[in-house]
Amino acid sequence: MGIRVEVLGPLRLVVDGVPVDVPGPKRRAVLALLALAESRVVTVEHLLNALWPAEIPESGRQALHTHVSRLRGHLGPAADRLQTRHDGYRLDLTTVELDLAQARAALRSAHKDDQDAFEVLRAAHALWRGPVLADLTDVAPIATAVEGCAQLHREVTDALVAAGIAAGRGSEVCGSAADAVAADPLREPGVLLLVRALAADGRAVEALRTAREFRRRLADETGLDPTPALDELERAIAGGTAGPAPARAEAPVRPATRLIGRAEEVVALRRLLDVERLVTVVGPGGVGKTRVALEVAGRSDGATVLLLAPVTDPAAIPHALAAALNLNVARGDVLDACVAVLAHRTGVLVIDNCEHLLDAVRDVVEVVLAGCPGLTVLATSRERLGLAAEYAFRLAPLPVPGADGDPTQVPSVAVFLDRARRARPGAAPAPAQLRTVADIVRRLDGMPLAIELAAGRLSTFTLADLHRRLDRSLDLLGGGRASADARHRTLRATVGWSYDLLPDDEQRLFRHLSVFVDGVDLDTAERIGADLGLRSDPGSVLAHLVDTSMIEVVFAGPTRYRMLETLRAYGLDRLEAAGEAEDAQRRFIRWAVELAGWVGATLRSEHEPDADAVLRRELANLRAAWRAARGRRSFEDAAVIVSALFDTLYRDLVEIRGWAEELAGDPAIATHPRAGAVLGAAAEAAYMRADPPRAEELARAGLERAGDDAATWSCHLALAWVALTRAAHVQVVEHCLAAAALDVRRSEGFAGAALATAYAGDPDGARALNEKARAAAVSPSMRAFVAYVGGEIESRAGDNDRAERHYVTAIELARASGATFYVGVATVGLLTVRASAGRVADALRGYREVIGYFERTGSWTHLWATLRDLAGLLRTLGDDEPAALLLAAAAAAPDAPAAVPPPPLVPGTPVLDRREVLDVARRAVARHLQTTAKDSSRTHAV
Structure with missing residues (x-):
C-alpha cells in the first residue's frame, strides 16, 4: 500500500492517493518526527523530550503510545509501515514517499548527471509548497529540521539556477534567483547566480546594476567588500564573455591516485x-x-x-x-x-x-x-x-597472480605497474619482466603499501636488481598462507628493507623526524638535520627521503613533509634500537619550546596572522610535545610553553587553555620560579570557560608568586575581568591600570580600564584611556580590542554610527588575526547598535547566528549577556512575555555577568532551564523575522 508524507510545507499525509487528515498538534508532531528520521528508529525518549520539553507528565508514555496507535489508524491498510521497535518507533518510507528525501536525492542525481539536471532540479524545487511545518516549529527538533530544509532549499535553488544557465534557459530561472536573493540579500553566492542568470537572459545592464546594488548593500550593512568573484563576473559581463556558473567542486576527500583492485x-x-x-x-x-x-x-x-x-x-x-x-x-x-x-x-x-x-x-x-x-x-x-x-x-591483501593467466589483470600486479610507471616512465614490461613482477608481489603477500614501496625503488634500481635485493633483504612467508600478524611482520620487513637501503645520514634524519606526529616544514627538517651534524646537506637528504617514498611531500598550502603512520612507527622503533629516543624527545620538546616562544612573541606583533597560521598548523605537534614534556615531568618546559602561548587563550584553541589549568594543579608548581606566569595563564583560562571564582583564586595566588612583570601583568588582567563580571568597575580600573604601568603590553590594560570607565558612565574619561591604548596597540588583535572598546564607549554615549564603525573594524581585525573571542564580543555589540538604529531584521538575523555560536561553544557568560540584549529588543517590539522569561533566567543564572543597571523583572515569571530559554529566544526571533518579512513584502507591493 503506497503512502506519502510531505514535510516541505504544511504537514501532509497521503495513503493510496487519498489525503488523510491528522488532527492535533502532538500527533502531527509525532508523524513529522518519524518522517524526518527517514526510516530510522526514533527512540521513545527522543519523542517524549520533543513533545514535553519542560517536564514529561506521568501519562506521557501512554499518551505517546496512543498517538502512535491512532497514527496507525490514519495509515489504514498501510499501518504496518509504522513499526514498533524495542527502543522506539520507525516509519518505513522509500525515497519517493517522502518529499524531503526526494528533494535530497534529486540534488544528488543532478550533480551526477548534467544532461538532465535542469528538469530534475525544477521538479525538486517544486516540492516546496509553502512555509515548512510552520505550525510545529515550537517542537525543538522540528525547528532544527526546518532550518535544515531551508538550507536544502537554498542548495536546490542555487543548483537549479546554475543548471538553467548552463542549459541556455536563463530566462526560466531569473525569478527563482531573484526570490533567493530577496530571502537573503547578503548571501553572495545567490547574488552571483542572479547576476549570471540576468546576463544569460540578455539583460546585461540589469545584471550589472544588481551587482552594484549588492556591493553597496554589503558595504552599508556590514562594512565589508564582496569577494573577487563579483569583480571578475562584472568584468566578464561588461566584456560580453560571461559564461555559465562554475561547476560544483567535488568534495576534497578522494585521494588523487587511482584505486586499483578494490x-x-x-x-x-x-x-x-x-x-x-x-x-x-x-x-x-x-x-x-x-x-x-x-x-x-x-x-x-x-x-x-x-x-x-x-x-x-x-x-x-x-x-x-x-x-x-x-x-x-x-x-x-x-x-x-x-x-x-x-x-x-x-x-x-x-x-x-x-x-x-x-x-x-x-x-x-x-x-x-x-x-x-x-x-x-x-x-x-x-x-x-x-x-x-x-x-x-x-580487508584482505590484494589478490596475487597464480601460475596461469594474464598477470596484468591481477590487482596486485596492476598496482605495482601503475606505481612503477610513476617512478620510471617507459615502455610496457616484456613477458619475462611481468613474471618477475608477479614473483615480487607474491613475495610481498599482496600488501599494497609494501608493493608501492617496492615499485618506488625502481627510481634507483632495475627490476632485476630490485628482485635480487628483495630476495636477500626480506624475511618473507611464502605461499600466501600467512596469518594477519605474519603479514604485518612482512610489511615491517618491507619498511625495514627500504630503511636499510638508505645511507646513514638519511636513516638518522628519518629516525629523528619520526617524533613529529603531523610532519614538519622545510625549515624545521633542515634545522634538525643541522643539529644532528649530518655530513650531507640536510635539504638534499630530505629530498632523497621523499624520492624513496620514506617521506611524502604535500604542496597544498605551505609545503609539508609527512610520514605514513606505519613508517613513522618504524622510525620510532629504530630510535629505540639506536639508543637515541631520549635525545630525540629532548630535541622535540626543545623545538616546541622555541616554537611557542616565537609564536607568543609574533602574536604580539603586526605579524600576528602569520603566527596564528603557524600555531594552528603545528598544533598536533605541539600537543605531542606538551604530552612528552608532561610525561617526562619536565615542569620547566611545560611552563615555558604555557606562558609563551598566553595570547592563544583569546582564540578557539580550547585545549591550550586546558594545558594552563592542568599545569596549575601540578604539585611541582609550589616551588617553581615560573609559578606566577603559569597561575596567571590558568586564571585567564578559567575566566574564559566562565568560572570567575576559580579565576580569581588562581590570579591572587599568582600575584603572590609572580617573579616578573609579565606574570604580574597577567594576574592583574585576570582579576580585572573577574571584577568586570561583578560590575565592580572601580576594581577593574585599578587592576587594569596596575597592568598598564608594567613594561609588558600596555594597550590591553588601558583598553580594559577604558571599558570599565565607559560602563561606569564616564565616556570622556573612557575615550582618553582608549586613546592611550590605541597608541600602544601593535598586533591586529589588540587593535581589534581597542576598536571594540571604542564601540562600547560610543554605544553607551548614544552615537550608534560611530559605534558601528568601531565594531565592524574590530570584527575585521580580529577575524584576520584569528582572535575569535574578540569577533564574538564585537558582534554582540554590533547587533545592539543595529537594533537601536531600527535595523530590526538585521539584528534579529544576527542574534539567531550569535546565539547558535555561543551555545555551540558553551560560552554561557556571553550568551546570557546576548540574551539580555535580545530581551531589550523584544521589549521595543512589544513582545514582553519572552523578554521577561529571558531576563528572569539570566537573573537567576550563576554564570551570568552582573547587569548595570539591573533590567526590570516581572514578578512571578518562572525561571526556565537553559534549553527552554534558548527555545524561547529562537521562537521569538523566528516569529519577528517572519513579521518583518511580511511587512517588507507589503511595503514593496504598495
Whole structure:
C-alpha cells in the first residue's frame, strides 16, 4: 500500500492517493518526527523530550503510545509501515514517499548527471509548497529540521539556477534567483547566480546594476567588500564573455591516485552503510584500509573525514573532530558541540586509524551514534572497536597472480605497474619482466603499501636488481598462507628493507623526524638535520627521503613533509634500537619550546596572522610535545610553553587553555620560579570557560608568586575581568591600570580600564584611556580590542554610527588575526547598535547566528549577556512575555555577568532551564523575522 508524507510545507499525509487528515498538534508532531528520521528508529525518549520539553507528565508514555496507535489508524491498510521497535518507533518510507528525501536525492542525481539536471532540479524545487511545518516549529527538533530544509532549499535553488544557465534557459530561472536573493540579500553566492542568470537572459545592464546594488548593500550593512568573484563576473559581463556558473567542486576527500583492485570492497561497504550504523574496516597495517575508506567517502554525499594518525592524546579526539567539521569550539564540551552539529545530518563519518586510541574512539563513537540518528560511522582500525552495533569488515591483501593467466589483470600486479610507471616512465614490461613482477608481489603477500614501496625503488634500481635485493633483504612467508600478524611482520620487513637501503645520514634524519606526529616544514627538517651534524646537506637528504617514498611531500598550502603512520612507527622503533629516543624527545620538546616562544612573541606583533597560521598548523605537534614534556615531568618546559602561548587563550584553541589549568594543579608548581606566569595563564583560562571564582583564586595566588612583570601583568588582567563580571568597575580600573604601568603590553590594560570607565558612565574619561591604548596597540588583535572598546564607549554615549564603525573594524581585525573571542564580543555589540538604529531584521538575523555560536561553544557568560540584549529588543517590539522569561533566567543564572543597571523583572515569571530559554529566544526571533518579512513584502507591493 503506497503512502506519502510531505514535510516541505504544511504537514501532509497521503495513503493510496487519498489525503488523510491528522488532527492535533502532538500527533502531527509525532508523524513529522518519524518522517524526518527517514526510516530510522526514533527512540521513545527522543519523542517524549520533543513533545514535553519542560517536564514529561506521568501519562506521557501512554499518551505517546496512543498517538502512535491512532497514527496507525490514519495509515489504514498501510499501518504496518509504522513499526514498533524495542527502543522506539520507525516509519518505513522509500525515497519517493517522502518529499524531503526526494528533494535530497534529486540534488544528488543532478550533480551526477548534467544532461538532465535542469528538469530534475525544477521538479525538486517544486516540492516546496509553502512555509515548512510552520505550525510545529515550537517542537525543538522540528525547528532544527526546518532550518535544515531551508538550507536544502537554498542548495536546490542555487543548483537549479546554475543548471538553467548552463542549459541556455536563463530566462526560466531569473525569478527563482531573484526570490533567493530577496530571502537573503547578503548571501553572495545567490547574488552571483542572479547576476549570471540576468546576463544569460540578455539583460546585461540589469545584471550589472544588481551587482552594484549588492556591493553597496554589503558595504552599508556590514562594512565589508564582496569577494573577487563579483569583480571578475562584472568584468566578464561588461566584456560580453560571461559564461555559465562554475561547476560544483567535488568534495576534497578522494585521494588523487587511482584505486586499483578494490571495486568489490567499495561496493560492499556502501551497501553495508545503507543498513548498518557502524562499520569498521579491520586488517593489518599497510593493507589499504585508509585508501578504501576515503574512496567510499569520496563517493558519498555529506561525508566527513576524521584522520586520527596525527592525534596521540585521547583527550584530543573531540578537538580533531571539531577541526574536521570546521567547528570552532571556544568553550564548553567539545564533543557535545560536535554532536549538536552532526545530530541532524545524514551521511558518513569516516574515522581513520583508530587502533592507537581504541578506548577513547570507542567512547566517542558511542556518543555520536546515540546523538546522531541520521549518521553512519565508517572506521578503520587494526582491530575492532568493540561496540555491540559494530559490523567488522575485514580487508584482505590484494589478490596475487597464480601460475596461469594474464598477470596484468591481477590487482596486485596492476598496482605495482601503475606505481612503477610513476617512478620510471617507459615502455610496457616484456613477458619475462611481468613474471618477475608477479614473483615480487607474491613475495610481498599482496600488501599494497609494501608493493608501492617496492615499485618506488625502481627510481634507483632495475627490476632485476630490485628482485635480487628483495630476495636477500626480506624475511618473507611464502605461499600466501600467512596469518594477519605474519603479514604485518612482512610489511615491517618491507619498511625495514627500504630503511636499510638508505645511507646513514638519511636513516638518522628519518629516525629523528619520526617524533613529529603531523610532519614538519622545510625549515624545521633542515634545522634538525643541522643539529644532528649530518655530513650531507640536510635539504638534499630530505629530498632523497621523499624520492624513496620514506617521506611524502604535500604542496597544498605551505609545503609539508609527512610520514605514513606505519613508517613513522618504524622510525620510532629504530630510535629505540639506536639508543637515541631520549635525545630525540629532548630535541622535540626543545623545538616546541622555541616554537611557542616565537609564536607568543609574533602574536604580539603586526605579524600576528602569520603566527596564528603557524600555531594552528603545528598544533598536533605541539600537543605531542606538551604530552612528552608532561610525561617526562619536565615542569620547566611545560611552563615555558604555557606562558609563551598566553595570547592563544583569546582564540578557539580550547585545549591550550586546558594545558594552563592542568599545569596549575601540578604539585611541582609550589616551588617553581615560573609559578606566577603559569597561575596567571590558568586564571585567564578559567575566566574564559566562565568560572570567575576559580579565576580569581588562581590570579591572587599568582600575584603572590609572580617573579616578573609579565606574570604580574597577567594576574592583574585576570582579576580585572573577574571584577568586570561583578560590575565592580572601580576594581577593574585599578587592576587594569596596575597592568598598564608594567613594561609588558600596555594597550590591553588601558583598553580594559577604558571599558570599565565607559560602563561606569564616564565616556570622556573612557575615550582618553582608549586613546592611550590605541597608541600602544601593535598586533591586529589588540587593535581589534581597542576598536571594540571604542564601540562600547560610543554605544553607551548614544552615537550608534560611530559605534558601528568601531565594531565592524574590530570584527575585521580580529577575524584576520584569528582572535575569535574578540569577533564574538564585537558582534554582540554590533547587533545592539543595529537594533537601536531600527535595523530590526538585521539584528534579529544576527542574534539567531550569535546565539547558535555561543551555545555551540558553551560560552554561557556571553550568551546570557546576548540574551539580555535580545530581551531589550523584544521589549521595543512589544513582545514582553519572552523578554521577561529571558531576563528572569539570566537573573537567576550563576554564570551570568552582573547587569548595570539591573533590567526590570516581572514578578512571578518562572525561571526556565537553559534549553527552554534558548527555545524561547529562537521562537521569538523566528516569529519577528517572519513579521518583518511580511511587512517588507507589503511595503514593496504598495
